[in-house]
Amino acid sequence: MDGRALPVQDADENASADDLLLWVLVWSELAAFGILLVGFLVVGVIQADAFAAARSHLNPLLAGINTLVLLTSGWQAALATRPAASTPTRRRALVLAALFGFAFVAIKLFEYSTEVAVAGLPKFGAFFELYFLITGFHLLHVAFGSVILLLVxxxxxxxxxxxxxxxxxxxxxxWIVMFPIIYLA
Structure with a gap:
């Protein structure tokens, strides 16, 4: 079969397919994190005392700073999408978004270093297992997304x-949903 026998798709059809795949990815990410956070909330109700004790070992100030860092990164990413932005402006905004993403990773790893010493204590129940699972999964998304921002x-x-x-x-x-559930609830 040669290439002439294949149907030709126009740009609108390709854009629609790309949009569909993007939204499937977005909703699958939201569903995955939603399931993890609901699980965290359910176990938090079952092990309320252990979760309360474990939360006292978290650093909400660092998590709050990380929230500002990530929102600043998102603001830079939004600047890259402005229709009137020049290519150098888009590049600069994407690089800054990535750098703020890497700053988030560094702050989170520092935060982990202070929490890992108490994470294995049985009195905290499943809190730290779920905490590291959920925040670690998010951290991987931030690190990988930062690399992709640089590539783009x-x-x-x-x-x-x-x-x-x-x-x-x-x-x-x-993160905006995760922050109050994990750190402030």
Whole structure:
């Protein structure tokens, strides 16, 4: 079969397929984190005393700073999507978004270093297992997303910018929901 026998798709059909895949990815990410957070809440009700004791070993100030860092990163990502932005402006915004993402990772790893000493104590029940699972999964998303932001900054096509910034905002949204549930509840 030669290439002439294949149907030709126009740009609108490709864009629709890309949009569908993007939203499938977005909703699957939200569902995965939603399930983890609901599980955390359920176990938190069952082991209320252990969760309360474990939370006293978290650092909500560092987590609050990380919230500001991640939101600043999201703001930079949003600047890259402005229609009037030049290519150098888009690149700069994407690189700054990635750098703030890496700052989030560094702060979170520092926070982990202070928590790991008490994480294995039986009196905290399942709190730290779930805490490291949920926040670690999010941390991997931030680290990987930061790398992708840098790759897109290197070759900033509008479609790739829209894709990574949409996913980056989902990562922001997940943290905004996760922060009060884990640190403040």
């Amino acid at each position: 900054a290197w070759r900033p096509s509008p479609g790739n910018i829209a894709l990574i910034t949409t996913l980056w905002h989902v990562i922001d949204l997940v």
